[in-house]
Amino acid sequence: MSLALIGSSTPVPAAGPRTGGVRVLLENVTVAFDGHPAIHHLTGELQPGALLAVVGPNGAGKSTLLRALAGRQRLASGRIGIEPRRRGTVAYLPQQAQIDRSFPIGVRDLVSSGLWGRIGAFGGLGRRERVEVERALGAVGLEGFEARGIGTLSGGQLQRALFARLILQDAPLILLDEPFAAIDQRTVRDLMELIGRWHGEGRTVVAVLHDLEQVRSHFPETLLLAREPIAWGATREVLASENLLRARAMTEAFDDAAGLCALGATA
Amino acid sequence: MTLHDLLIGPFAEFSFMRRALAGIVALSAGASPIGVLLMLRRMSLTGDAMAHAILPGAAAGFLVAGLDLLPMAAGGLVAGLVVALLSGLVSRATPLKEDASLASFYLISLALGVTLVSIGGSNVDLMHVLFGSVLAMDDQALVLIAGVATVSLVALAVIYRPLVIECVDPGFLATVSRLGPVVHLTFLGLVVLNLVAGYQALGTLLSVGLMMLPAAAARFWARSLGRLMLVAFAAAVISGFCGLLVSYHLGLPSGPAIVLVAGVGYGVSLALGPVDGVLTGLVRRRHRAA
Numbered sequence: 367m368s369l370a371l372i373g374s375s376t377p378v379p380a381a382g383p384r385t386g387g388v389r390v391l392l393e394n395v396t397v398a399f400d401g402h403p404a405i406h407h408l409t410g411e412l413q414p415g416a417l418l419a420v421v422g423p424n425g426a427g428k429s430t431l432l433r434a435l436a437g438r439q440r441l442a443s444g445r446i447g448i449e450p451r452r453r454g455t456v457a458y459l460p461q462q463a464q465i466d467r468s469f470p471i472g473v474r475d476l477v478s479s480g481l482w483g484r485i486g487a488f489g490g491l492g493r494r495e496r497v498e499v500e501r502a503l504g505a506v507g508l509e510g511f512e513a514r515g516i517g518t519l520s521g522g523q524l525q526r527a528l529f530a531r532l533i534l535q536d537a538p539l540i541l542l543d544e545p546f547a548a549i550d551q552r553t554v555r556d557l558m559e560l561i562g563r564w565h566g567e568g569r570t571v572v573a574v575l576h577d578l579e580q581v582r583s584h585f586p587e588t589l590l591l592a593r594e595p596i597a598w599g600a601t602r603e604v605l606a607s608e609n610l611l612r613a614r615a616m617t618e619a620f621d622d623a624a625g626l627c628a629l630g631a632t633a
Numbered sequence: 634m635t636l637h638d639l640l641i642g643p644f645a646e647f648s649f650m651r652r653a654l655a656g657i658v659a660l661s662a663g664a665s666p667i668g669v670l671l672m673l674r675r676m677s678l679t680g681d682a683m684a685h686a687i688l689p690g691a692a693a694g695f696l697v698a699g700l701d702l703l704p705m706a707a708g709g710l711v712a713g714l715v716v717a718l719l720s721g722l723v724s725r726a727t728p729l730k731e732d733a734s735l736a737s738f739y740l741i742s743l744a745l746g747v748t749l750v751s752i753g754g755s756n757v758d759l760m761h762v763l764f765g766s767v768l769a770m771d772d773q774a775l776v777l778i779a780g781v782a783t784v785s786l787v788a789l790a791v792i793y794r795p796l797v798i799e800c801v802d803p804g805f806l807a808t809v810s811r812l813g814p815v816v817h818l819t820f821l822g823l824v825v826l827n828l829v830a831g832y833q834a835l836g837t838l839l840s841v842g843l844m845m846l847p848a849a850a851a852r853f854w855a856r857s858l859g860r861l862m863l864v865a866f867a868a869a870v871i872s873g874f875c876g877l878l879v880s881y882h883l884g885l886p887s888g889p890a891i892v893l894v895a896g897v898g899y900g901v902s903l904a905l906g907p908v909d910g911v912l913t914g915l916v917r918r919r920h921r922a923a
Binding site: 465466515 | 673791792794795797798800801802803804805807808809810812856857858861
């Protein structure tokens with residue numbers, strides 16, 4: 367029985383559950399580049415409906431962790447369990463979305479692609495879907511931009527459009543990699559509100575962030591990562607100054623003289 | 634010489650000219666939207682690489698069956714698909730980027746093709762394979778071109794959505810669907826198919842010209858994907874029409890003539906096109922209040 371549907375009598379739509387978060391289990395996860403760990407022996411659990419901020423210095427493995435959660439990064443050891451996992455469970459917004467902004471596609475079409483899980487490669491957009499697209503554009507404050515080409519959008523407007531696409535993806539697990547980099551305050555406020563709404567709907571949300579004030583005021587749970595997990599738990603405790611100091615002590619460069627990790631052999 | 638003699642006479646008088654025009658129109662229908670997508674995917678040179686890659690197949694077909702359309706087309710198709718598949722596989726299995734692996738394989742393929750042609754044929758045959766000839770547009774060639782155009786348009790319609798999303802945001806497509814690699818390879822297959830269809834009239838190396846030049850010209854006339862494809866098609870047909878006339882009146886080979894006319898069209902578009910044209914950009918337009 368899928369965790370998200372306990373107590374629910376509605377039939378499961380093919381594309382994934384409409385609401386309810388997923389449980390994420392990380393067991394001794396290590397990701398290595400060229401033999402050097404980028405994430406080292408990370409173990410933890412995300413309850414359905416968790417709102418987790420991932421913070422840490424540059425090169426701490428935050429983006430790598432999100433890629434791993436999205437299933438787009440091979441693990442050197444360990445296991446990531448996402449329950450229930452089916453197509454459309456995970457919506458992932460990468461750090462610099464590899465969007466080709468010179469491609470002649472309109473905002474409406476880009477945002478509509480969020481419905482892929484439901485309409486696939488061939489399905490049509492019915493009246494209901496069109497209304498949903500309009501509503502998603504409205505929710506991110508992009509009314510009137512429907513017909514604009516994506517090449518004409520500012521950075522913040524494009525990020526709003528990508529959030530509208532996330533709304534339509536309707537995924538129970540949402541991964542956001544530095545969603546507010548180079549975005550103005552008003553857009554941050556609007557998008558943060560949207561994240562709060564997703565949290566309220568019981569979705570599991572993981573966001574990589576740098577603004578600790580923002581994390582303190584909006585995220586109940588935080589993972590402080592500096593390649594090694596420094597702390598994972600309630601935000602107030604994780605962001606205590608001694609933890610932050612330990613995270614800052616991480617050296618960014620890989621140690622070419624480092625021996626093999628003793629724990630690695632058990633994986 | 635009247636205008637009629639100049640523009641219509643050759644087509645009214647000679648059936649090979651009418652056949653050539655019909656072939657070019659059909660070829661344009663399939664090749665120009667593919668050219669637009671190649672351009673937008675920053676793969677404009679891929680068409681050229683593929684045109685080189687089909688040479689050994691066409692040459693092998695020629696060695697086996699002589700100057701016969703179907704064996705040469707089939708050989709070219711096989712060679713092109715093999716190169717597309719191999720470079721796709723290598724770029725996925727190793728850190729080598731697709732353009733590097735494609736370059737390696739098409740160069741091997743080209744060297745093989747030139748060797749085959751020089752072993753088995755005279756220079757005249759080589760010229761035919763390289764430049765094509767409108768005289769060769771027999772029923773078989775027309776059916777082949779029309780068939781390829783039909784297959785291309787249907788296939789493009791089928792893969793249109795994943796192909797467009799893969800162009801815009803490949804990472805996103807990879808998270809919602811496994812179609813990405815399938816669509817990419819299908820698209821490369823269509824490129825090869827259209828180059829093979831074009832070589833009879835234009836030659837292996839120049840058939841890519843009718844694919845890319847109208848697409849590049851269209852960029853200066855239209856913004857949306859649909860309009861880019863329509864403009865590219867129109868430009869290809871006009872280039873074909875004018876190129877055939879140039880070829881007829883001046884006694885030039887048809888392939889280079891058509892591609893040169895397309896090149897002139899590109900130059901004019903580059904200078905005067907309403908969308909980002911070089912000279913158009915010099916005119917300062919008054920801006921709106923908001």
